[in-house]
Amino acid sequence: MNPFSYARPSSVEDAVTLAGPDARFIAGGTNLLDLMKENVLRPRQLIDITHLPLREVMASGNGGLRVGALVSNADLAWHPEVEARYPLLSQAILAGASGQLRNMATTGGNLLQRTRCWYFYDTGTPCNKREPGSGCGARDGVNRMNAILGASDACVAVHPSDMCVALAALKATVHVQGRQGAREIAFADFHRLPGDEPQRDNVLADDELITAIELPAEGFATHYRYLKVRERASYAFALVSVAVALEMDGDTVRQARIALGGVAHKPWRREEAEARLVGQRADDAHFAAAADALLAGAQPLAYNAFKVELARRAIIRALDEAARGVTR
Template sequence: MIPFQYARADNVADALRLIAAQQGAKFIAGGTNLLDLMKNNVEAPTWLVDISRLPLTTVEETTSGGLKIGALVPNSDLAWHPLIEQRYPMIGSAILAGASAQLRNMASTGGNLLQRTRCNYFYDTATPCNKRQPGSGCSAIKGLNRNHAILGASDACIATHPSDMCVALLALDATVHVMGQNGARTIPMADFHRLPGDGPEQDTNLQPNEMITAIELPPAPLTRNYTYIKIRDRMSYAFALVSVAAALELEGGVIKEARLALGGVAHKPWRDKAAEDALKEQKPEQANFVRAADVLLRDAKPQKDNGFKVELARRVIARALMQAARGTPQVQSDKNIQ
């Protein structure tokens, strides 16, 4: 790890001033991803601007009936917050499917959105990686790519986004509040993360020196018919091969509205409105769930080692939708998929 300077911000304006004043500076809150990247020489910030003491730690009701979550709310606190449990239980389920209790205690809500890929080649500085060094190549394409993307990849990068919470936030139409030198703005969760294209080094649509201040959730009647399923190589402390956030609004024996988002399959959490539309006005039955999965996976392009992900995703989508329809969400402490 290279030497770096450290400064602690007193407020949001102070944090923005400090980050803009030093080229190569990075914000740090819980540090659960950034410090790993620094220790592996993937990231080498010259300054760390500590924002962990800023007053961004509350979960508040909005006038529209939704919730506004401060960017520094720890993942553990968010998962067990009464308002999250009552109104958005999918988020708590997704958070509890990820990492370990110790990491969830430290990790912040905003930091969760900014996680970088866990691609082994990205972390191995002895190998070419376009995310680390643009134009150097993607070692994963011809290397071991069992865990890599089957949707939305490019010739420049086939890495996947690692977050569980972000998959649930995408399914729930969350909005990200950010602040920069030019003031405040909001970014729909669907537009926050980027596909790799020719510039995989840029993970999000944040502008330089902007910081996340909050995540807002709209009102959503999705408290019963939902689930979050995560399939991984081991049940504890592993990233998803495929994960699915599913929620249904049922009325009169048919699906009035459907939400469906995937993790572990693309450079960003993946949602396809065409698959959701295919479920509307349909009965909550296995055949219709498989048909929606086929719509979502219609453009899948597996690599040499991860073709199994296509069929795995198809089955997990159908299983998640069935759990949602029955109102029997996956229990994250249970090692058996229901």
């Protein structure tokens, strides 16, 4: 691990003043410290934000819920308002990591997780995300865990978060603060596809700090399902995950949200695929049509072609269970 300086600001304003391209904010540190130990990231300064007033969960002005960036994953998953109004989010968080990690990991930090692509972590191999211009070792290497959608010649990494897949389906909003002031970012716009700049995971500027996540008033508390397919039932990242939120009128779908994890550089949604379900009977034929639309254009690699059919089946199953109200 390389030497670095340390600062502990007492306000958000002070924190963003210290921020820059060679600095990193640190809270739980569940991902950042691993990256530093592996010499993947070498920040010159760590800015400890754990003493900032960002730990509240409160009602928002639009009837939703505002979650401070320092709320732990465990506290968020078990928060009474989240369990009652946004059970999809609770289910997704509890599917991720381990109890110990959820106790430390924060809401804001979860959004900023780096990919678990093996080539990103192995500093002896080429990786455009770690070292732009060096190449992508995963494209022709061992790519079982990598992307089938939205990838580029420069990068086939996937975003690792479970929580973010649910937030994408719920259409959350990210609140950030920088030296130029505060702004709100629609969750769909927060993470990036790799394009020719895979080193940029999101649209944050170097001086911007996530301060809160805002959940909308509509939480889909009855017809929802987070389904995670992984190689072992204990702590493991998703091969494919699906977050489904439905509004039902009897057997008819009135509103549908579907987001995928484990398949792209960001949580994957296509509103045109969701629209195929609206006004339709909740049955396997319509679910299959939506799945095919969501997965259209998939480009599997040598070792992950199985993900296409796996994702299709997972989508159909998650939609069926959400429509029937089977949540566990």
